[in-house]
Amino acid sequence: MPIQSGVLVISLVLMAVVAGFFISAVRASRKPDTGAPREAVRTRFIYALLAVGVIVTAVSLRPWPHAISAANGPSATVNVTGAMWYWEIDRETVPLGVPVIFNARTTDVTHGFGVMDSQDRLLFQTQAMPGYVNQVEHVFRQPGVYRIVCMEYCGIAHHAMTNEFTVAAAN
Numbered sequence: 001m002p003i004q005s006g007v008l009v010i011s012l013v014l015m016a017v018v019a020g021f022f023i024s025a026v027r028a029s030r031k032p033d034t035g036a037p038r039e040a041v042r043t044r045f046i047y048a049l050l051a052v053g054v055i056v057t058a059v060s061l062r063p064w065p066h067a068i069s070a071a072n073g074p075s076a077t078v079n080v081t082g083a084m085w086y087w088e089i090d091r092e093t094v095p096l097g098v099p100v101i102f103n104a105r106t107t108d109v110t111h112g113f114g115v116m117d118s119q120d121r122l123l124f125q126t127q128a129m130p131g132y133v134n135q136v137e138h139v140f141r142q143p144g145v146y147r148i149v150c151m152e153y154c155g156i157a158h159h160a161m162t163n164e165f166t167v168a169a170a171n
C-alpha cells in the first residue's frame, strides 16, 4: 500500500475513534451525574490517554528529522548551490539505488532546492539558506534525467532557476 493511502486510512480510523468519544460524551452528558466513582474513572482514563499519546508521539517521531543513514554502505554526495537565478551542481551523474546525500547551499538569498522526476513530480526538497548547509538524502529507483527547480520565490527569474542531472547505474 502506498504510504499516502496508509496515512489516509490511519487518519480516518483515528478520526472515527475521536468521533466515537464525542458521541459517547454527548450521550453521557444527558444522563444524571452519579457522582465520585465516575469522576475517578474519568481521571484515570485521561491519564491513560495522555500516557498513550506521549508514547505514540515519541515512537512515531523517532525517524525524524531525516536521518542521514549513508554512513554504512556505498553512497554519493552531491553539492548544489543556489544563486539568483541558477543552480550549480558538482556532478552530472548520480548513482542509481544507493543513498545520495545532497548538500544544499546558497550564495545569496534563500532558495528552495527541489528535485522533480521525468514526469515533473516533486520527489523531495529542502531549503537552501544563507549560512547553512541543508542535507537531504534520497535513493533514486529509476534511471533518467531529473530536474532541479527552485521552490522559494526569489525574484524576477525564479521560474528559470533550473538545472538537470542524470541518474544511472553505478559502474
Ligand SMILES: [Cu+2]
Pocket (backbone or CB within 6 Å): 082, 110, 111, 112, 150, 151, 152, 153, 154, 158, 161
Ligand atoms: Cu530561487
